[in-house]
Amino acid sequence: MAEQTLTLEQPWEDVGLLRRIWRGRRWYGAEWYITVAGGVLLTLILLMTFLAPVLAPFDPIKTVGGRFTPPGGGKQWLIAEAENEAIQRPEDLAGRKVGVLPDTTGEVLAEELGAEVVYYPSMLKAFQGLTRRRPEVEALIVEPEAAGNFMKTYGRFVRQVGPPFGPTFVLGTDNLGRDILSRIIWGARSVLLVAILSALFSSVVGIPLGLLSGFWGGKLDRVLSLVMDSIYSFPGLILAIAMAAMLGPGVLNIAVAIAVVYIPTYFRIVRGQTLSVKEELYVEAARSLGARARTILWLYVFPNVIPSIVVLFSLNVADSILTEAGLSFLGLGLPPPTPDWGFDLNKGKAYLPNGYWWPITFPGLMITLVALSFSLLGEGLGEILNPRLTES
Numbered sequence: 001m002a003e004q005t006l007t008l009e010q011p012w013e014d015v016g017l018l019r020r021i022w023r024g025r026r027w028y029g030a031e032w033y034i035t036v037a038g039g040v041l042l043t044l045i046l047l048m049t050f051l052a053p054v055l056a057p058f059d060p061i062k063t064v065g066g067r068f069t070p071p072g073g074g075k076q077w078l079i080a081e082a083e084n085e086a087i088q089r090p091e092d093l094a095g096r097k098v099g100v101l102p103d104t105t106g107e108v109l110a111e112e113l114g115a116e117v118v119y120y121p122s123m124l125k126a127f128q129g130l131t132r133r134r135p136e137v138e139a140l141i142v143e144p145e146a147a148g149n150f151m152k153t154y155g156r157f158v159r160q161v162g163p164p165f166g167p168t169f170v171l172g173t174d175n176l177g178r179d180i181l182s183r184i185i186w187g188a189r190s191v192l193l194v195a196i197l198s199a200l201f202s203s204v205v206g207i208p209l210g211l212l213s214g215f216w217g218g219k220l221d222r223v224l225s226l227v228m229d230s231i232y233s234f235p236g237l238i239l240a241i242a243m244a245a246m247l248g249p250g251v252l253n254i255a256v257a258i259a260v261v262y263i264p265t266y267f268r269i270v271r272g273q274t275l276s277v278k279e280e281l282y283v284e285a286a287r288s289l290g291a292r293a294r295t296i297l298w299l300y301v302f303p304n305v306i307p308s309i310v311v312l313f314s315l316n317v318a319d320s321i322l323t324e325a326g327l328s329f330l331g332l333g334l335p336p337p338t339p340d341w342g343f344d345l346n347k348g349k350a351y352l353p354n355g356y357w358w359p360i361t362f363p364g365l366m367i368t369l370v371a372l373s374f375s376l377l378g379e380g381l382g383e384i385l386n387p388r389l390t391e392s
Helices: 015-028 032-052 105-112 123-131 143-153 181-214 220-230 236-247 251-277 279-288 293-328 339-347 358-384
Strands: 079-080 097-100 116-119 139-142 156-158
Touching: 032 139, 032 181, 079 123, 079 143, 079 358, 097 105, 097 123, 105 116, 105 139, 116 139, 123 139, 123 143, 123 156, 139 293, 181 220, 181 251, 181 293, 181 339, 181 358, 220 251, 236 293, 251 293, 293 339, 293 358, 339 358
Parallel strands: 097 116, 097 139
Antiparallel strands: 079 139, 079 156
């Protein structure tokens, strides 16, 4: 009878990190995909945050284009007299009279090129000013879409100088002519900073109180539980609004205002875990061997509470992002002109009935995406760190 060779699977300790992550598909099932999706999204957002000075095409608080330039717009036509050969490129406009429409990208470009700006109330008036017997201006900088029909009418008298020039605003501009993409990239720093700081403040206060309350019990437990339950009974956003109004604007003040809302959550979770863990046999064994209470709390109880804290922290950051956006939307967030998604939502909603959908759409999508990435990561970790839910 032929001998059979049994091949044992490589033990856990010998498996590298990347291979262990890859094998997680089989070990954890759908939870692995949820966690990886959240981790990838979060990694991309964090990279965008750290590389904001490199990725942002413009200064987020500076007017760089016309008001409400649609996504993908921004390029301008340089129109000159047909017989004027002195203007061959945009740089030739320095010191010359150039006609523009107010609150357009052409106005910004003309000022940057050092031209003498002449404003016209309409495109018709601008072309008439250029084609008069005695022209009022030597060139026009105009939007291609608006100038197309007038070029057909005045084509005998004017010419387009070179290809369209100027910036391209991928996500458009807002009511002040600021680039929305740049504000979104820089706004990620503000939003994540406030959210992570608030989660850290909440955990630093809530975790020790939960450990002490659950481990020692007695009057300390009753008093802390009463205080935390009282805070927990308030609607979170209402409490955050009250705290933000009292503390005033600023990153630290808003982080503290949000942190107060989530301290009871850490306290309740950690206290419940502590009450359960301190009754385990290994804790009783350590106590019978003469271990100090501080040693038991730090070496036996706290390590078994960490998995719950990791999951709670991820979900807390996701909820803090929504709370921060809500405070900024109500005007209680970071002071303007600091890039902030909630603040941009508040300003953009006033112009939505006029058809300007992009100032409110893209900040809203970013708030949803970042909150979703933290939620996916937290939910996936919650399943993976629970050994009873691990699939065979």
